[in-house]
Amino acid sequence: MRKFKYAVGAFAMLAGMQLVHADTLDIVKKRGFVQCGVTTGFAGFSAPDSKGAWQGLDVDMCRAVAAAVLGDASKFKAVPLNSQQRFTALQSGEIDLLARNTTVTQQRDTALGAVHAGINFYDGQGFLVPKSLGVKSAKELDGATVCMQTGTSNENTMADWARANKVKYKPVVIEQFNEVVNAFASGRCDVFSTDASGLASIRISKLEKPDDYVVLPEIISKEPLGPFVRQGDDRWLNIVKWSLHAMIGAEELGVTSKNVDEELKSANPNILRLLGVTAGAGKNMGVDEKWAYNIVKQVGNYGESFERNVGQGSPLKIQRGLNAQWTDGGLMYALPVR
Numbered sequence: 322m323r324k325f326k327y328a329v330g331a332f333a334m335l336a337g338m339q340l341v342h343a344d345t346l347d348i349v350k351k352r353g354f355v356q357c358g359v360t361t362g363f364a365g366f367s368a369p370d371s372k373g374a375w376q377g378l379d380v381d382m383c384r385a386v387a388a389a390v391l392g393d394a395s396k397f398k399a400v401p402l403n404s405q406q407r408f409t410a411l412q413s414g415e416i417d418l419l420a421r422n423t424t425v426t427q428q429r430d431t432a433l434g435a436v437h438a439g440i441n442f443y444d445g446q447g448f449l450v451p452k453s454l455g456v457k458s459a460k461e462l463d464g465a466t467v468c469m470q471t472g473t474s475n476e477n478t479m480a481d482w483a484r485a486n487k488v489k490y491k492p493v494v495i496e497q498f499n500e501v502v503n504a505f506a507s508g509r510c511d512v513f514s515t516d517a518s519g520l521a522s523i524r525i526s527k528l529e530k531p532d533d534y535v536v537l538p539e540i541i542s543k544e545p546l547g548p549f550v551r552q553g554d555d556r557w558l559n560i561v562k563w564s565l566h567a568m569i570g571a572e573e574l575g576v577t578s579k580n581v582d583e584e585l586k587s588a589n590p591n592i593l594r595l596l597g598v599t600a601g602a603g604k605n606m607g608v609d610e611k612w613a614y615n616i617v618k619q620v621g622n623y624g625e626s627f628e629r630n631v632g633q634g635s636p637l638k639i640q641r642g643l644n645a646q647w648t649d650g651g652l653m654y655a656l657p658v659r
Contacts, residue, residue, distance in 0.1 A: 335379050345417050345550070345557035346607060355397040357383035358407055358416035361498060363519065365631040365639075366442075366528035367399070375399040377591075379420040381626040382441055382548050384619070385564040386418060394619035403497060404472035408433045411551060418561055419549040422516065424474050429549070438561040441548040441623075442631075443643035443652050444538035446478050447517035449524060454511055454536050459488075466491045468510035474544070475515050480523045482541040498606040502527045516544045518631065520637060525636045559606050568611040570595060570655030571622035573646055578621040581614060595658045602658050605657055613658070623653060626636040 349355055359379060368375040375383075384394035411419045412434045423429070424444075425437040448459045456462060467490050469475045476494060483490055492511045495501045505513040506528055513523065517540060524531045546631050548565070550558050571577070574592050576584045584592050593599040597610035597619075604610070612625035620626065627644060628634045645651025 330616065340445060345554050346390065346560060348559075349417055353391065355383060355387045355390065355418060356416045357386075357397050357399055357422050358402045358410050358419040359383070359399045360421050361401045361403055361496075363422060364522045365635055365637045366519070367528075368551075369399075369421070370627050376630065378442060378626055378630040379422060379548075381568075381620050381630065382420040382561075382565065383418065385568060385616045386561055388615040388619045389560055389564045389567070390608055392609060392611070392615050394615070404470055408549075411435055413550060414551075415556070417492065417550075422546050423517065423549060424516075424544045425547050426474060434552050435549045436558065438548045438550055438558055438611070439565040440545045440652075441565055442518060442546040444516045444518050444544040444546050446475055446514060446542040446544055447520055448518065448537040449505070449520040449534055450511060450515040450537060452533055455562055456537070459541070460486055462490060462512060463488050464490070465512050466493050466510040467512040467514050468493045468495065468501050469514055470494070470498055471496045473515065474542075478542045479514055487514045516546070516647050518546075518637075521631075521637045521639055556607060560608065563602075563656075564612075564616060565623075566655045567595065567616050567648075567658070568623040568626065570658060571613070571617045571654050572624040572653075573648065573655055576617055576622060578618055578625060581617045591658070600649045 359375065360367045365377055367375060367379045370376050370626065379610060380399065383397045387397040388394040400410065402410050402421060407419055407421050407423065410416045425440065429435060430437055467479060469479060469492060471494050493504060495504060504510055504524055513520065517536065520536050524534050528534055548561055550561055574595065576592060585596055585598055587593060590599065593603060596614045597603055600610050603612050627641065631637045631639045632641065641651060642651045645653060647654040
């Protein structure tokens with residue numbers, strides 16, 4: 322009987338924890354802003370500008386969720402987190418949403434109490450080297466020292482690739498991102514290895530003479546990056562997932578922040594459902610029918626966000642590549658709002 326009571330008590334405690342986590346949508350509405358976990362500073366994805374305002378592709382994910390739930394994209398608080406802190410902060414409830422250039426892996430999606438809500442950037446691990454090193458391929462890096470950040474998937478990926486290609490290297494693994502950059506810039510290591518998008522950001526925003534460095538052609542992994550929420554928090558998962566799909570879908574339909582008001586009179590039923598003229602999608606998620614309209618009007622569609630933050634309208638000038646719409650040969654494919 323005593324064991325039964327303990328079991329019931331443990332079950333009740335677990336159920337209570339799940340209930341607290343499942344109420345994120347109500348908590349955010351009551352609080353009046355979204356707590357969004359971001360990087361400590363990663364140009365193009367999440368970093369404060371000269372006025373201290375956070376900008377970037379991942380920050381636009383935070384803004385989109387705020388626009389969908391609260392009708393105001395500015396109603397979010399950026400919580401800077403390093404690689405070691407990010408999942409703990411999500412698990413504990415310190416943040417409502419993790420939007421921090423985080424690779425979706427099987428372990429992260431199953432064993433950490435978190436679940437991904439979509440992919441907002443398809444990436445892959447690469448190599449940044451000084452041109453003075455004189456190498457043209459990663460396979461020429463035998464004996465090199467390689468800088469990486471602790472708590473990322475880069476360490477295991479690098480080890481697997483090196484073993485498969487019979488390349489010996491010396492890892493220099495450092496906890497803080499800026500310290501890794503400083504170690505590489507000072508010549509403490511020959512190579513910086515992380516996601517290719519990160520290398521483009523580091524080269525442009527962190528190194529004194531960007532033209533003295535080159536990203537090698539090899540991409541050695543699949544790194545699908547996307548936002549995470551807590552497992553068991555299905556209503557909140559719906560909000561984050563469909564906020565991302567609203568941005569992707571708006572681009573596919575040709576709806577932008579500039580023409581969204583005109584598109585309220587569109588003859589296309591898909592546009593009318595997306596923008597809430599034909600009601601239903603908002604009610605399904607427990608938010609205003611203008612949820613997607615507010616996202617597009619205040620944040621923009623996915624293409625606008627991409628070009629502004631990491632694409633041709635940004636210092637990074639990353640090509641769309643895999644992040645182009647499926648109609649243009651990419652992998653961005655919005656689920657239908659109907």
